[in-house]
Amino acid sequence: MLKFAMVGLLLATSVVAQQARLRLDVREDSKLGAFLTGADGKTLYIFTRDSLGTSNCYDACAENWPPVLASQLPTLPGGAQGRLTLIERKDKTRQVAYNGQPLYYWKRDRKAGDTLGQALNDVWYVAKVGRTAPTATSVEQSGNPSAASGPTAAQSAVKYPPGDSMWVTNAPKNRAAVLTVKAGSPTINDGFNYNGVTDGEKGFVVPQGWRVVINFRNMGDTFHTAIVVDAPKSGELKDQYPVTAAAFPGAGKRVLVHGQGTGEFDATLDFVANKPGVYLILCGRLNHALNGQYVRLVVDPNASVAEWKSFKN
Ligand SMILES: [Cu+2]
Incomplete structure (x- = not known):
């Protein structure tokens, strides 16, 4: 049964590969100008850490930023300047490059559009047509960042008072x-998370009227x-937020790169949660919240202590 399914899948894949002649197009965006698009009109990106003709995006990077693969060289849409080439990846697949810059999806x-x-980590940019690539402006890594996923087994074994956890005291x-x-x-x-969580799937509940640090x-x-x-009533997040968008005085800050802060932490918010409601703790930088970098904060008049909890349905 499984074998038959696999054979079917392989056949289907090779048929698709033969039929799918990648077609590139140009999209005009009011903010970003003209850039290349690929399959289904999806936006194509360049990676400023690539060198001309060579991709430096493999493994986790390539899972987040799928390379634009093609067996045959696609043609540039009419009117677009520049040159397309196929470069070889380590696994012998071929990736489309524009003016030597390997191309990716995010x-x-x-959907199209x-x-x-755009601008993620200051190294990913839409593949602008007829222009040279932006130079890397990324901040030099400092300190020794380590992953902050969920609690380790040892941390989970710690007994906390009611409501407390590794994220709450x-x-x-x-x-x-x-x-x-x-x-x-x-x-x-790809780094767009808080406490390892994306898209508000977890967050904090705090009692109304408490001081929150x-x-x-x-x-x-x-x-x-x-x-x-404030959690957006429409459900639609904006592409960026200034720190002055804070719902409470003192509830917005820029967070420095690890190790660049002066104290034990890179930033501290300190405010009184005096209005009940549903809020988001989010990153205001361009496209970070839209890429899922937010957790929830619920100010609850009926809560007796603060808690970290899951909001997944
Ligand atoms: Cu961010």
Whole structure:
């Protein structure tokens, strides 16, 4: 049974490979100008850490940024300047390059016109037509960032008082809670996460009226910000948020790259959660929240202590 299914799959794949003659196109965007698009009109990107004719994006990188593969050289759409080539990847597949720059998709772009990968980590840019690639402006990595995924087995075994966890310390007598948020763990969602979580799937509940102190540590090598904003009523996030968008005074900061802060943490928010409601702790940098970099913060008049919890349905 399984064998038959596999044979069917292989046949289907090779048929698709033969039929799929990749067609590139140019999209005009009011903000970004003209850039190349690939299959289904999806936006194509270049990686400033590539060298001309050579991809440096493999493994986890290539899972997040699928290379544009083709067996035959596609043609440039009419009017577009420049040159397409096929470069060979380590696995012998062939990747389309534009003016020597290997081309990629971004996994979180769903449809034609999505440009959620633009400027990510200051190294990914839409493949502009008729222009040279931007030079890398990435911040030099400093310190020794390590991954901040879920708690380790040893940490899970620690007994915490009710509500407390590795991300939460309650001080009920002071009507205060200290929350810890690790931003940008590099191994999760290409760094667009808090505490390893994306898309608001987890977050904090805090009692209304409590003082909330949120300590941020940046685990990655790109800047993030941390802002508590009202959860958008429409469900639509904006592409960026200034720190002044904070829903409470004191609830927005830029988070430095790990090790560039002056104290134990890279940034601290300190505010009184005096308005009940659903909020998001998000990163305001271009496209970071749209790529899932947010957790929830619920200010609950009925909560007795602060907690870290899952909001997955
Ligand atoms: Cu960010």
